[in-house]
Amino acid sequence: MGRRKAGKAGSDAEQRPSQRWRGVEWAVLGGALLLRFFGLLSLEQTGYADHLLVDAQTYWSQALGLMRGADPFREGFYQPPGYPVFLVAVSKFAGVESGYLPVRLAQLMMGMVTTWAIVRLGRRIGARLNARWIGAVAGGLYVLYPSTLLFEQDLLTPAITQVSLVLAILLLWRDGGPGSGRLFFAGLFLGVAAVIHTTMLTALLALALGLWVWKSELRRRLVYLVLGAAIALAPTTSINLSRWGQPTLVSDNAGLNFYLGNNADWKDTAFLQAGLPFRMLILEASPEERPLTHQRNSYWKSRAWQEIAEAPGTWLFTLGTKAIWSVNNREIPRNEDYRCRTQDGPMQWMGWLPVRYGWVFPLALAGGVLLWRQRRAERIVPLVWLGLHGSMVFFLVSDRYRLAAWPMVCLCASVGVYWLWDRVKAWKEGWRPPGPAWGLSVLVILPWLPIDDVTAFEPGWCARVSGNFARADGDKSLAIEHYREALDAVPGDMSARFHLSETLLLEGQPSQAAAILEPLLEVFPGSFPAQRLMAKIQKRMGQWEAVAVHAGLAHAIPHRGTSTDALYVEALVKLGRMDEARAVVDSVPKLGNQAGVKALLGD
Numbered sequence: 001m002g003r004r005k006a007g008k009a010g011s012d013a014e015q016r017p018s019q020r021w022r023g024v025e026w027a028v029l030g031g032a033l034l035l036r037f038f039g040l041l042s043l044e045q046t047g048y049a050d051h052l053l054v055d056a057q058t059y060w061s062q063a064l065g066l067m068r069g070a071d072p073f074r075e076g077f078y079q080p081p082g083y084p085v086f087l088v089a090v091s092k093f094a095g096v097e098s099g100y101l102p103v104r105l106a107q108l109m110m111g112m113v114t115t116w117a118i119v120r121l122g123r124r125i126g127a128r129l130n131a132r133w134i135g136a137v138a139g140g141l142y143v144l145y146p147s148t149l150l151f152e153q154d155l156l157t158p159a160i161t162q163v164s165l166v167l168a169i170l171l172l173w174r175d176g177g178p179g180s181g182r183l184f185f186a187g188l189f190l191g192v193a194a195v196i197h198t199t200m201l202t203a204l205l206a207l208a209l210g211l212w213v214w215k216s217e218l219r220r221r222l223v224y225l226v227l228g229a230a231i232a233l234a235p236t237t238s239i240n241l242s243r244w245g246q247p248t249l250v251s252d253n254a255g256l257n258f259y260l261g262n263n264a265d266w267k268d269t270a271f272l273q274a275g276l277p278f279r280m281l282i283l284e285a286s287p288e289e290r291p292l293t294h295q296r297n298s299y300w301k302s303r304a305w306q307e308i309a310e311a312p313g314t315w316l317f318t319l320g321t322k323a324i325w326s327v328n329n330r331e332i333p334r335n336e337d338y339r340c341r342t343q344d345g346p347m348q349w350m351g352w353l354p355v356r357y358g359w360v361f362p363l364a365l366a367g368g369v370l371l372w373r374q375r376r377a378e379r380i381v382p383l384v385w386l387g388l389h390g391s392m393v394f395f396l397v398s399d400r401y402r403l404a405a406w407p408m409v410c411l412c413a414s415v416g417v418y419w420l421w422d423r424v425k426a427w428k429e430g431w432r433p434p435g436p437a438w439g440l441s442v443l444v445i446l447p448w449l450p451i452d453d454v455t456a457f458e459p460g461w462c463a464r465v466s467g468n469f470a471r472a473d474g475d476k477s478l479a480i481e482h483y484r485e486a487l488d489a490v491p492g493d494m495s496a497r498f499h500l501s502e503t504l505l506l507e508g509q510p511s512q513a514a515a516i517l518e519p520l521l522e523v524f525p526g527s528f529p530a531q532r533l534m535a536k537i538q539k540r541m542g543q544w545e546a547v548a549v550h551a552g553l554a555h556a557i558p559h560r561g562t563s564t565d566a567l568y569v570e571a572l573v574k575l576g577r578m579d580e581a582r583a584v585v586d587s588v589p590k591l592g593n594q595a596g597v598k599a600l601l602g603d
Helices: 002-043 054-067 082-094 101-127 132-145 146-153 160-174 180-196 200-214 219-246 252-262 276-283 294-308 312-325 347-353 357-375 378-392 399-429 436-448 457-471 476-489 494-506 510-523 528-539 546-554 564-575 577-587 590-593 593-599
Strands: none
Touching: 002 101, 002 132, 002 146, 002 347, 002 528, 054 082, 054 276, 054 510, 082 101, 082 180, 101 146, 101 160, 101 378, 101 399, 132 564, 132 593, 146 160, 146 347, 146 476, 160 200, 160 378, 160 399, 160 577, 180 200, 180 219, 180 399, 200 219, 200 564, 219 294, 252 294, 276 294, 276 476, 276 494, 357 399, 357 436, 357 510, 357 528, 378 399, 457 476, 476 494, 494 510, 494 528, 528 564, 564 577, 564 590, 564 593, 577 590, 577 593, 590 593
C-alpha cells in the first residue's frame, strides 16, 4: 500500500510541471490571438487594407477572373493556381462583395492552427527530452516574429502552406511510426501546399526520405504518402498534360526563378522590383515568339544553365554567397519590402516584436543537430528545414521564401534553448572540455556578416507605394509628392518615374509629364506602356509629329488592345499620311471595325 501511495505521489509530482507548462502554452495561444486581432485592426487603418501589391494583386485578379468565368491561366500556370482557387472559395463563402477581410480572417485562423500545431509538436519533443516547456517556447518564437504576422495579413501563400506543413508533420509524428491513414492525409496536406506554393514539394521529398530511413516497415507504407500527394497534384498535372503537353506537376516558373538567382548579375536580377524594371528583363525571352508559359520557362532554364556552364566557379561562389545571405539577420525583400509597413504609423508596433532571425538561427542550428542525433521521428524537423532552406538558396533568397521553413526553425531553436541550458547546468558542476559539436559555434557569426546594400532598406520604395495608394484614393497632388520623393531617393526608379509622369498628365501638366518620362524612354525604349503614355502626352500638347513617332513605336511592340493603334492612325491622318494610316488599319483587323477609325478614314 505504501508503495502505491509513493507511486501515486510520484506520478502527481510528474504531472504538476506538465500542467504548469500547459497553462503557459495556453497563454502563448491567447497571446497569438491577441496579436493577430490587434494586427488586423492596425492594418485596417492603413492603405494596405484596401490596396494589394504585386503578387497579392495578381492572385486576386486571377480569383476575380475565375469568379467571372474567365480563364486567367490560358498561357499556362506561371504561378501555382491553388491560392487563387482558395481565394475564390473564401470569397464565395463570405460573398464576393466582402472584399479582402474574409481572406485575412481565414488566414488569421490558419495562423492560430499553425501556432497550436507547433506547440503540440514542441510538447512531444519536450516529453522525450524531459523539457515540457519546449512547446511553449517554440510557439512563442513563431508568434513573436514580425514576418509571421505581416505575411499572414497579406493575400499571399505562407499562411495556408505553413498550416498544411505542420499538420502533415503532426500526423506523421507518432511512436512506432504513422499508420497508412496518417501517411495518406499527410501526403494530401503537402500536395495541397505544393499546389499553392511549389517549394513544398521539397518538404514532401524530405519527409519521404526521412520516413524511408527511420523504420524499415514504413518503406512499404510510403505508397500512401505518395498516393495522398498524387491526388492533390492530379488536377494541375492533368491540365498541364492535356492543355499544353507538359509533364509538369504544378507550375512553370522554376526556370525564370532559377535564372534570377543564378546568373552573373544575380544581385541585380534577383532584386528587380515589380513593374517596368522586371518587364524589361521579361522581354528578353521574346514573349511574342514564346506565348506560352512553359516555352518561356524553358528559355530561362536553358539560359541559366548555359551561363553556369560558362563560369561554374562563379556559380559556386554565388551559391555560397546566397547561403550566407539566407541566414542573415537583415530582412531581405523580394517583391515588397515589409519594412515599409513597420516604419511608422499604426503598424509600427509590429516591428518592435522581439524575435529576429539572427539570434534564433544559432539556437536552431544547435537544436537541429540535437534532434538529428535522436535517430527517431525528431529527424523529420531538421530534415524538412534543410529541404526548404536548401531550395531557397538554390533559387532565390528572400524573407518571403525563408518564412516557409520558419515553423521548423522555431522547433529547432526551442530545442537549442534546451541544449544551451543543459550546457550551463553542466558547467556549474565543473568545467568540461568542449565536444566536437562546438565547432559549429563559429557559424554564430554568419547572421551578422555584412551583406550587399541591394538588400538594405530603401525609403524610396515606400514613397512609391504611398504614391500608388494616394493615386488610387484619388489624391493626385499627394501622389505626385510621394512619387517625387521616391525619385529623389532613387533617380533610376523607372516605375516611380512612369507613375509620376502619368499622374502629372492627369493633373493637366503635360510638359512636366514629358520631361519626367523622357529619361525612362532613353533607358527602356521597348516599353509599350511608356511609349503609349508619351504619345498621349504629346497629343495633349498638340504635337502630332511626336504622337506619330511614339504611337508608331508602341504599335511596333507586340501588345493587346487597339487603343494605341487607333491613336497612331489618328496622328497619321492629322499629318495627311493616309496611305500609312490605311496600312496600319490593314495590319490590325479589329481596328477597321471601330467607328472612330472609320470616321477618320472617311469610310
